[in-house]
Every structure is written in C-alpha cells, then in structure tokens.
Amino acid sequence: MSNEMLLKYGCNPNQKPSRVFMENGGELPIEVLNGKPGYINLLDALNGWQLVKELKKATGMPAATSFKHVSPAGAAIGRPLSDTLKKIYFVDDLGELSPLACAYARARGADRMSSYGDFIALSDECDVCTAKMIQREVSDGIIAPGYSDEALEILKSKRKGTYNIIKIDKDYVPEQIERKQVFGVTFEQGRNELDINEQLLSNIVTENKDIPKDKMEDLIISLITLKYTQSNSVCYVKDGQAIGIGAGQQSRIHCTRLAGNKADIWWLRQHPKVLGLQFVDDIRRPDRDNTIDVYISDEYMDVLADGEWQKMFKVKPEVFTKEEQKEWLAKNRDVCLGSDAFFPFGDNIERARKSGVSYIAEPGGSIRDDHVIMTCNKYNMAMAFTGIRLFHH
Numbered sequence: 001m002s003n004e005m006l007l008k009y010g011c012n013p014n015q016k017p018s019r020v021f022m023e024n025g026g027e028l029p030i031e032v033l034n035g036k037p038g039y040i041n042l043l044d045a046l047n048g049w050q051l052v053k054e055l056k057k058a059t060g061m062p063a064a065t066s067f068k069h070v071s072p073a074g075a076a077i078g079r080p081l082s083d084t085l086k087k088i089y090f091v092d093d094l095g096e097l098s099p100l101a102c103a104y105a106r107a108r109g110a111d112r113m114s115s116y117g118d119f120i121a122l123s124d125e126c127d128v129c130t131a132k133m134i135q136r137e138v139s140d141g142i143i144a145p146g147y148s149d150e151a152l153e154i155l156k157s158k159r160k161g162t163y164n165i166i167k168i169d170k171d172y173v174p175e176q177i178e179r180k181q182v183f184g185v186t187f188e189q190g191r192n193e194l195d196i197n198e199q200l201l202s203n204i205v206t207e208n209k210d211i212p213k214d215k216m217e218d219l220i221i222s223l224i225t226l227k228y229t230q231s232n233s234v235c236y237v238k239d240g241q242a243i244g245i246g247a248g249q250q251s252r253i254h255c256t257r258l259a260g261n262k263a264d265i266w267w268l269r270q271h272p273k274v275l276g277l278q279f280v281d282d283i284r285r286p287d288r289d290n291t292i293d294v295y296i297s298d299e300y301m302d303v304l305a306d307g308e309w310q311k312m313f314k315v316k317p318e319v320f321t322k323e324e325q326k327e328w329l330a331k332n333r334d335v336c337l338g339s340d341a342f343f344p345f346g347d348n349i350e351r352a353r354k355s356g357v358s359y360i361a362e363p364g365g366s367i368r369d370d371h372v373i374m375t376c377n378k379y380n381m382a383m384a385f386t387g388i389r390l391f392h393h
Contacts, residue, residue, distance in 0.1 A: 003027060010039045023179075029172035030143070034156050035164035037141055041119055043070050045143040048121030049168050051075060051228040056123035058196060058220050061240075064103035064130075065225075066110075066118040071233070071248065073114035075225045076106030076241030085109070088269045090285070091133060101129040106241035108137060111262050112289045119143070119164075126151045134158075138286060145170035194388060196223045201361055201384040205373055208382040211359055215336055219361040222338030223390065229340070231391040234348075236263040236355060237336045243267075244355070252341070256348045260355040267332045267356070268296050268325060278314040287312070296320060332356035340390040342366040346375030353379050363389050 004021030005028060018039055022028055030045070037045065044067035051072060055063035061077040078099030086092040089109030097105065100122060108115050120134060122144040131151035134142065141164025142155065155165050179188045198216050200223070211219070221242070222235040229235065229247045232255045236244040244263030249255035268274065269292060277295070279288055291312045294303045300319060303309060309316045337352050339362040349372060352360070364385030366372065376383045 005030075005032070007039050007042075008036065015039075024175065029169040031167045033147070033152065033165040033167055035141060035159075035162050037164040037166060040069070041141050041164055044068070044119035045121065045141065045166055045168075047228045048072070048119060049143050051224060052121045052123040053170075054196065054224045054227070055221060058224060059217055059240075062098075062100040062103050063123040064100065064107040065121045066104075066107045066115040067121065068114055068118050071230045072107075072225055072228060072242065072245060073118060074107035074110035074242050074245070075221065076103050076110070077221065078103035079106075079240035081105060084270050084275070087275055090288075094129070094133060096129075097133075098127050098129040100124050100127055101133055104130050104133060108133075110241055110243050110266055111245070113293055114262075116286055116289070126155070128154065131155050136285070140164060141166065143168050192227065192390075192392075194227070194390075196220055196227065200386045200388060203364075203385045203387065204382060205364065205369075205385050206376045206381060206383045208377075208380050211382045211384065215334065215359045218336040219338060219359060219384070222336055223361055223386070226338050226340040226390045226392075228392060231340050231393060233390075233392070234259045234337060234339045236260065236352075236357065237338070238263075238332075238334070238356075243335070252339070252344060253347050253351065256339075256343075256351045260351055263332075263335065263355045264329055265293070265296055267329060268320075271320070271324070271328050273318065273320050273324070277317055279312060280314055283312060296325075329354070329356075334358050336360070338362070340392070342369070342389075343372050344368055346371045348372070349375040349379070349381070353381070357381065360384070361386055363387055 004019050007018040009016050010018040048065045048067040051065050052063040059077050063077050065072045065075040081102050089105045091105045117138050117140055119140050120142040125146035126144045127148055128150045131154040135154050143166040145168055155163055176191055178191050179186055218237040222237040225235045225242050226233050232249050232252050233247045234255050235242050236259055243266040244259040246255035246259030291303050333356050335356040336359045337357045342363050342365045344366050345368055358381055360383040
C-alpha cells in the first residue's frame with residue numbers, strides 16, 4: 001500500500017490530472033491486486049465497502065452490493081435462495097452456493113438492468129463459488145477484504161486480464177471529520193457514524209405495532225442501504241435483499257414510484273410465463289435480460305412481433321397481459337420499505353401498498369405525519385419513525 005494512487009482521469013476523460021491520496025500522510029487502506037480502477041470505480045468501491053461492512057455487522061451474515069454511479073443497484077445478505085430465485089438470477093446451474101455467493105446473486109439479480117457493468121463490494125473474503133458467479137457477469141470491478149488464491153485467479157481472467165480487483169484493509173477506520181471540495185470551496189462535516197439497529201425501530205406510530213423479527217432485519221437492511229444511496233432515496237426490501245432502490249430523485253413520490261416499479265419487475269420475473277420463456281441457445285446474458293425487461297413492459301411487441309421474436313426465442317411467447325400481471329402483483333406481500341427522509345404525503349404509502357409493502361421505516365417529522373399514519377392504518381401497515389434522516393451526497 002502507498003500514500004497515493006494516480007488515476008487516468010477523473011469523472012470524465014477531460015478532467016486531468018486525477019489521483020486519490022491520504023491527506024494525513026498515512027497509507028491508503030486499499031491495494032489494487034489487478035487492473036487500473038478509475039475515479040468513479042473508487043467512489044463505488046469505497047461506498048460499497050461501507051455498506052456491506054455495516055450489513056455484516058448488523059445481521060451477522062455475509063453481505064454484498066452491486067454499485068452503479070455511486071448508488072447501490074442491489075444489496076443483500078446471504079440468506080439461502082429458493083429454486084425460483086436461483087432461476088431468475090440465472091445461478092441454478094452452479095450447484096450449492098455459499099452464503100456469500102447467495103448474497104451477491106441477490107444483489108446482482110434484483111435489478112439486472114441497472115447492475116450491468118457494476119462495481120461489486122463483498123463483506124467477506126471472496127470464495128471460488130462467488131468468483132465463478134462474477135466471472136460470467138459484465139462487471140467493472142470488485143472490492144473485498146481478501147480473496148482465496150483460486151478465486152483471485154478466476155477474477156483475474158475477466159476482461160482479458162484487466163478486471164479491477166481491490167483489497168481493502170478490513171480494520172481501517174477513517175478520521176471522524178471528512179472533507180470535499182466543490183467549486184474551490186471546501187466542505188467539512190462529521191462522518192455519518194450512525195449505528196442502524198433495532199433500537200431505531202422502537203417508535204412504532206401506527207395502530208399495528210407488530211413488526212416480526214425477520215421484518216425488523218429487512219427494515220435495517222433498507223436503512224443501511226439508504227445510508228449509501230444518493231438522495232432522495234427509498235428502498236424496498238424482501239427476504240434479506242433490496243428488490244427496488246430509487247436514488248437521486250428530486251420528488252419523493254417519484255422516488256417511491258421508481259423503486260416500486262423495480263420491485264414490481266422483480267416480482268413479475270417470477271411469474272410462470274417469464275420463467276418459461278424459451279430463449280435461443282446462443283443468446284448473450286445482457287440481451288436476455290433486456291428482452292425480459294421489454295417482455296414485461298408496455299413495449300412487449302418490440303420482442304414479440306413477427307421477425308423479431310425469432311431472434312430471441314425458440315418458441316413465440318404468449319403475451320403477458322396486464323390482467324395477468326395485476327393478478328400476480330397482488331400476491332406479493334410482506335415487503336418492507338425504508339425512506340431516507342419523511343414522507344410528506346400519504347400518496348407515497350398508497351404507491352408502496354401496490355408493491356406489497358406492509359412494514360415501513362422513515363424518520364417522521366412532516367407536518368402531514370398524521371395523514372401518512374392514517375393512510376398506513378387504512379391498510380393495517382406497521383410503521384416506525386426512526387427520528388433520523390439519512391441523506392447522502
């Protein structure tokens with residue numbers, strides 16, 4: 001390790017010179033084992049590492065995240081996968097999966113469109129099982145506290161030997177004050193060291209006070225994910241993984257809709273019609289993902305028209321009708337939702353309900369809190385006010 005690392009350029013090729021360095025004269029907490037990571041790669045890596053480190057601390061389970069453009073596209077802990085999830089994540093051919101591999105399958109699989117070309121962060125040493133999974137995905141790089149010898153060799157084979165592999169010092173603790181410059185002006189603030197745990201969820205303000213233990217954990221996963229997501233942000237979580245993340249929206253209702261639409265797509269991908277799609281043998285993984293996305297959308301005829309469907313499918317699929325989709329979406333239940341700031345109106349709750357949300361964590365503090373609580377009560381949702389905002393920029 002050294003004190004600085006020179007980079008090819010900054011956010012864009014015209015932004016030179018570029019480097020990362022330690023102002024205090026100490027050593028960088030990262031070591032590049034392979035490749036030449038860029039400016040945005042390192043932003044994703046360092047934010048992603050913080051996220052998975054906190055998920056591991058909070059849950060005791062291996063964690064993974066899939067980062068794109070300084071926000072997570074997915075984040076998860078290593079709960080076992082059902083056969084259906086193995087199939088929609090396209091890992092059903094890999095045999096028995098380690099907990100860490102399950103975590104990355106969930107993080108990558110939740111929103112495969114957004115995760116294309118991701119930067120991966122793992123809470124634990126990368127094992128062979130996880131490396132084999134990563135090997136066949138389009139990804140820019142990975143950060144982890146270590147790599148088994150065989151896993152490292154597998155990852156080094158990616159991108160013709162140029163895949164970015166970073167080792168982080170798992171014991172590194174940054175200084176309490178952090179700084180950055182904008183337009184020549186230096187900003188300084190205390191790091192957000194908030195410990196997100198069940199105690200934050202003790203103030204349940206709805207008539208329904210029952211939040212089961214596993215849903216508490218899912219709400220904690222949503223809040224930790226939001227802590228490293230560009231604001232405004234909301235996060236839908238189910239069974240130990242984010243299923244829809246909305247990042248960087250100026251309006252909270254737009255954020256809730258965006259993340260809810262992603263959660264809906266995640267659920268629709270589990271419908272028998274989607275599971276039964278018969279793709280041509282040589283289809284590329286990204287083309288398959290794009291085709292599924294279009295098939296579920298209003299533009300389904302783009303892949304079902306004569307002369308088009310033959311490019312992707314062996315057999316022409318039936319239309320996945322709106323009625324069928326609505327009926328299937330109604331079966332998604334017990335989803336958890338976190339928000340990085342208060343919901344200003346009950347319309348956010350109405351939208352969340354359509355994606356199966358039953359449990360909510362948000363700071364509270366709106367002048368319309370009473371309306372938001374009333375809307376939750378209408379649907380027998382349980383909502384906790386955390387009292388803590390989680391903006392991240």
